[in-house]
Amino acid sequence: MAKKKTKATKTKLSKPRLKLSNQQKLILGSFLLIAGVLLFISFISYFFTGTQDQSTLSEFTNKTVASKNWLSKLGAWLSHFFIYKGFGVAAFMFAGLVFLSGIFVITNSPLAKLRKHWFWGILITVWFAVLFGFFSKTWPLLGGVIGYEMNAYLQIYIGKIGTILLLLFGLITYLAIRFKLTFDHIKNLFFRVKSGVESNIQNTKTDTDDMVPLDNNLAEEAEAIKTAFALDVEKQTENTKQSEPPKPEKPTDTAPSFQVDVETPEMTIEVEETPEELSETDNLANKLVADFGQFDPTLELGNYQFPSLDLLKKYDSEGITINQSELEENKDKIVETLNNYKIGITNIKATIGPTVTLYEIIPDAGVRISKIKNLEDDIALSLSALGIRIIAPIPGKGTIGIEVPNKNATIVSMRSVIASQKFQKSEMALPIALGKTISNETFVVDLAKMPHLLMAGATGQGKSVGLNAVLTSLLYKKHPAEVKFVLVDPKKVELTLFNKIERHYLAKLPDSEEAIITDNTKVINTLNSLCIEMDNRYELLKNAFCRNIAEYNAKFKARKLNPNDGHQFLPYIVLVVDEFADLIMTAGKEVETPIARLAQLARAIGIHLIVATQRPSVNVITGIIKANFPARIAFRVTSKIDSRTILDGAGADQLIGRGDMLFTQGNEMIRLQCAFVDTPEVEKITDFIGSQKAYPDAHLLPEYVGEESGTSIDVDISDRDALFRDAAEIIVTAQQGSASLLQRKLKLGYNRAGRLIDQLEAAGIVGGFEGSKARQVLVPDLTALNQLLDNENT
Numbered sequence: 001m002a003k004k005k006t007k008a009t010k011t012k013l014s015k016p017r018l019k020l021s022n023q024q025k026l027i028l029g030s031f032l033l034i035a036g037v038l039l040f041i042s043f044i045s046y047f048f049t050g051t052q053d054q055s056t057l058s059e060f061t062n063k064t065v066a067s068k069n070w071l072s073k074l075g076a077w078l079s080h081f082f083i084y085k086g087f088g089v090a091a092f093m094f095a096g097l098v099f100l101s102g103i104f105v106i107t108n109s110p111l112a113k114l115r116k117h118w119f120w121g122i123l124i125t126v127w128f129a130v131l132f133g134f135f136s137k138t139w140p141l142l143g144g145v146i147g148y149e150m151n152a153y154l155q156i157y158i159g160k161i162g163t164i165l166l167l168l169f170g171l172i173t174y175l176a177i178r179f180k181l182t183f184d185h186i187k188n189l190f191f192r193v194k195s196g197v198e199s200n201i202q203n204t205k206t207d208t209d210d211m212v213p214l215d216n217n218l219a220e221e222a223e224a225i226k227t228a229f230a231l232d233v234e235k236q237t238e239n240t241k242q243s244e245p246p247k248p249e250k251p252t253d254t255a256p257s258f259q260v261d262v263e264t265p266e267m268t269i270e271v272e273e274t275p276e277e278l279s280e281t282d283n284l285a286n287k288l289v290a291d292f293g294q295f296d297p298t299l300e301l302g303n304y305q306f307p308s309l310d311l312l313k314k315y316d317s318e319g320i321t322i323n324q325s326e327l328e329e330n331k332d333k334i335v336e337t338l339n340n341y342k343i344g345i346t347n348i349k350a351t352i353g354p355t356v357t358l359y360e361i362i363p364d365a366g367v368r369i370s371k372i373k374n375l376e377d378d379i380a381l382s383l384s385a386l387g388i389r390i391i392a393p394i395p396g397k398g399t400i401g402i403e404v405p406n407k408n409a410t411i412v413s414m415r416s417v418i419a420s421q422k423f424q425k426s427e428m429a430l431p432i433a434l435g436k437t438i439s440n441e442t443f444v445v446d447l448a449k450m451p452h453l454l455m456a457g458a459t460g461q462g463k464s465v466g467l468n469a470v471l472t473s474l475l476y477k478k479h480p481a482e483v484k485f486v487l488v489d490p491k492k493v494e495l496t497l498f499n500k501i502e503r504h505y506l507a508k509l510p511d512s513e514e515a516i517i518t519d520n521t522k523v524i525n526t527l528n529s530l531c532i533e534m535d536n537r538y539e540l541l542k543n544a545f546c547r548n549i550a551e552y553n554a555k556f557k558a559r560k561l562n563p564n565d566g567h568q569f570l571p572y573i574v575l576v577v578d579e580f581a582d583l584i585m586t587a588g589k590e591v592e593t594p595i596a597r598l599a600q601l602a603r604a605i606g607i608h609l610i611v612a613t614q615r616p617s618v619n620v621i622t623g624i625i626k627a628n629f630p631a632r633i634a635f636r637v638t639s640k641i642d643s644r645t646i647l648d649g650a651g652a653d654q655l656i657g658r659g660d661m662l663f664t665q666g667n668e669m670i671r672l673q674c675a676f677v678d679t680p681e682v683e684k685i686t687d688f689i690g691s692q693k694a695y696p697d698a699h700l701l702p703e704y705v706g707e708e709s710g711t712s713i714d715v716d717i718s719d720r721d722a723l724f725r726d727a728a729e730i731i732v733t734a735q736q737g738s739a740s741l742l743q744r745k746l747k748l749g750y751n752r753a754g755r756l757i758d759q760l761e762a763a764g765i766v767g768g769f770e771g772s773k774a775r776q777v778l779v780p781d782l783t784a785l786n787q788l789l790d791n792e793n794t
C-alpha cells in the first residue's frame with residue numbers, strides 16, 4: 001500500500017507544472033480569466049455590431065473614430081480577427097480555452113491536461129469551421145474565412161460528398177478516442193431509437209391488437225432479463241453519453257417488454273465485460289489488509305530473536321576423513337568372501353558416510369541376489385565388524401549395497417545440519433533436520449507431512465538425543481507463535497530443560513502448574529484435552545470452508561476470518577511422548593484411544609505426534625497405533641522381532657548405536673546418522689529463548705473434566721466392583737485416597753481404579769475430588785471400615 005502511494009505521488013510529480021510563485025500564478029491566471037471573458041463579450045457583440053464596425057477596423061489608431069463593439073476598438077478588432085478572418089462561430093471555443101487556462105494556472109493543475117484541452121479544442125474549432133464552410137455563401141460569419149477556405153480546398157480535391165464523409169470520419173474518430181465509443185454503443189443507440197418508435201406505434205394499437213398473448217409471453221421473459229441487467233443499461237447509457245431516446249408516453253404492459261426483448265442480445269455482450277464482483281467479506285478483507293497489512297501472528301513477540309548458531313557446539317571430529325587403507329582392506333575382504341562362495345563381481349564402488357561406508361557391488365550375471373543376502377553373517381565375520389547390513393538390491397539403482405561401519409565414526413553435529421542450506425532454505429511447515437545420510441547429505445523432513453512419528457530404540461542408543469534434535473530443529477525455524485509443544489516425560493529428567501521456554505513454546509492444561517507432564521494420570525487429561533482441541537479446530541475449519549490448517553491460517557492472515565466469530569491464528573501443536581511403553585502399561589486403553597484418535601484425525605488441523613519408546617513390543621505399538629504412524633525412526637534394537645515391530649522389516653538390530661538409525665516413511669528405508677545435540681547445548685538454547693520476553697502464560701489447551709472429578713455419584717451396592725472391599729481396605733490402611741495407589745496395588749487400569757474411587761466416595765469412605773491432592777480418607781481404621789460395610793448390608 002505504502003508502495004502504491006509513493007508511486008502515485010511520483011507520477012503526479014512528474015507532470016509538468018508552472019514554475020511560478022503563487023502570486024505570479026494568481027496574476028497570470030486572473031489575466032487569462034479576464035481575457036477569456038473579454039473575448040466572449042467581444043464575440044457576442046460582434047454579431048450585433050460587426051457590420052457597423054467594418055469601416056472602423058482600418059482606423060484602429062485613429063482616436064476620433066469610435067467602434068460600436070461592447071469592448072470598443074479592441075473588441076471590434078479581436079472579434080473580426082477570430083470570427084470573420086478566423087473560424088466563424090467556432091471561435092467561441094478560444095474564449096472558452098483562454099478562460100479554462102486561467103483556471104488551470106490559478107489552481108496549479110497539471111499543464112499536460114490543459115494541453116490536451118487545447119489540442120482537442122482546436123480540432124473541434126477547425127471541424128466546425130469546415131462544416132460551417134458549406135454555408136459560408138449564405139452566412140459567411142458561420143465558418144469564417146478559414147472555414148470557407150478549407151472547405152473549398154477540400155471540395156476541390158474530394159468533392160462535397162468526400163468532405164462530408166471526411167467530417168463524419170473526424171467525428172467518429174473524436175468520439176471513439178475521447179469517449180471510448182464502440183460499435184456496440186452505436187448499435188444500442190440504434191435499437192433504442194427503433195424500439196422507441198415501435199413502442200409509439202404499439203401504444204396506438206394496444207386495444208385491438210390480437211397479438212397480445214404472444215407479446216405477453218415475450219414480456220415475461222424479457223421482464224426477467226430486463227431486471228437482471230437493469231444496472232448495465234444504466235451504465236451503458238452513461239458511458240456513451242448519448243441523449244435518452246424518446247420514451248413512450250405511458251407504456252402499457254406489453255409494449256415496453258417487447259422493447260426490452262429486442263435489446264437482450266446486446267445486453268449479454270455487455271455482461272462479459274462486467275468485472276467479477278467480490279463478495280462482501282472479500283471486500284472487507286481487502287480493505288483491512290490495505291489498511292493494516294496482513295495479520296502477523298508473531299507481532300506480540302515482535303522482537304523475538306531466534307537462537308544463533310553459536311549456541312551449538314562445533315566438534316573436532318566432524319567432516320569425513322577418508323581412510324584409504326581401511327577402504328582397500330574392506331573391499332578386499334568383501335571380494336574375497338564373495339569369491340569363496342563363487343560369487344564374481346564386475347564392479348565395486350564406495351560411498352563414505354559419517355558412521356558407515358556403503359560398498360555398492362554389481363555381481364556377475366546369473367548370480368542370485370538371495371545368495372548374497374544370505375552371506376550377511378559371513379561377510380560380518382570376515383570383516384570382524386558389527387552392524388553389517390546388506391541391501392539387496394538398492395532400490396532404483398540396480399546394485400547391491402553392503403554397509404560397513406567405519407572404524408572411526410564422525411559426529412554429525414546439530415550445528416552442521418542446522419547451518420546447512422537445505423535446512424535454512426526449507427519452506428516446510430515443520431522442518432526437522434534429522435541428521436546425515438550415508439552419502440553425507442543433510443536429511444531434512446517435514447513433520448507436518450509425516451504426519452506423526454514413531455521412534456523406538458533400545459536404551460542408550462540415541463532416542464533422547466533424537467527427540468532433542470527434533471525439538472531443536474523446530475526451535476531454530478519456528479516462531480513461538482507458530483508452534484507449541486506438549487511434552488510428556490515420564491522419566492522426568494529428559495525434557496525438563498524445556499521448562500524454561502514454557503511461556504514461549506509449551507502448551508498445557510489450564511489448571512496444571514507444570515507444563516511438562518510427568519504424571520501418567522495427567523497424560524490422559526491432556527490427551528483428551530487435545531482431542532477437544534482437535535474437534536474445536538475442525539469446527540473452525542468447517543466454518544471457514546478450509547480443508548487444512550495451512551489454508552485456514554492463510555485465510556486468517558489475509559483477514560478473511562472474523563476473530564469475533566471465534567476465529568484465531570492456529571499454531572501447530574507437536575505432542576512429544578517419551579517412554580510410551582510406560583504409559584501404555586499404566587493406563588492402557590485410556591491412553592491408546594485418544595492417541596489413536598489424534599493420530600487418525602489430527603493431521604489436517606496441525607496436531608502432530610512424536611511417540612518414543614524403548615520397548616517396541618506389539619502390546620505397546622499396537623496395530624492401530626502402527627497403522628497411523630507411517631513415519632518411523634528405529635535406533636538400534638536388541639532383536640529382529642523388535643526391528644520387525646517398528647520397521648516391518650529387519651535392519652534395526654544391525655545398527656551400531658549412538659545415533660545410527662533407520663528412517664522410513666512407508667516405503668524405502670534410509671540409514672541416517674542422527675544429529676548430535678548435547679544437554680549443555682539444549683540448555684544454552686532454552687536459556688537464550690527463556691531470557692526473552694514471553695507470553696503471559698503457556699498456550700492453554702481446552703479444559704477437560706476427567707472422570708476423577710465426578711461429583712455426586714450414587715452407586716448401587718449391588719453394582720459395586722468385585723474388588724470394592726479390597727480397594728476400601730487398601731485405601732483405609734494407607735490412609736491415602738488415590739486412584740494410582742489402587743492401580744499399583746491391585747494392578748488395575750486407570751479406568752477401573754477411578755470407578756472404584758467413585759464407589760468409595762459414594763460409600764462415604766473417601767472424600768470428594770480435591771484437584772491434584774489425594775482425596776481425604778473418612779474412615780480411620782479397618783475396624784471402622786468393617787463396621788460401616790456390615791451396617792450397609794443389614
Ligand SMILES: Nc1ncnc2c1ncn2[C@@H]1O[C@H](COP(=O)(O)OP(=O)(O)OP(=O)(O)O)[C@@H](O)[C@H]1O
Nearest residue numbers: 458459460461462463464465466658659674675676
Ligand atoms: N547422534 C549421536 N551421535 C553421537 N553420539 C550419540 C548420538 N546419540 C546418542 N549418542 C550417545 O549415546 C548416549 C545415549 O544416548 P541417549 O541418551 O539419547 O539414549 P536413549 O536411547 O535416550 O537412552 P534411554 O532410553 O536410556 O534414555 C549419549 O549420551 C551419547 O553419548
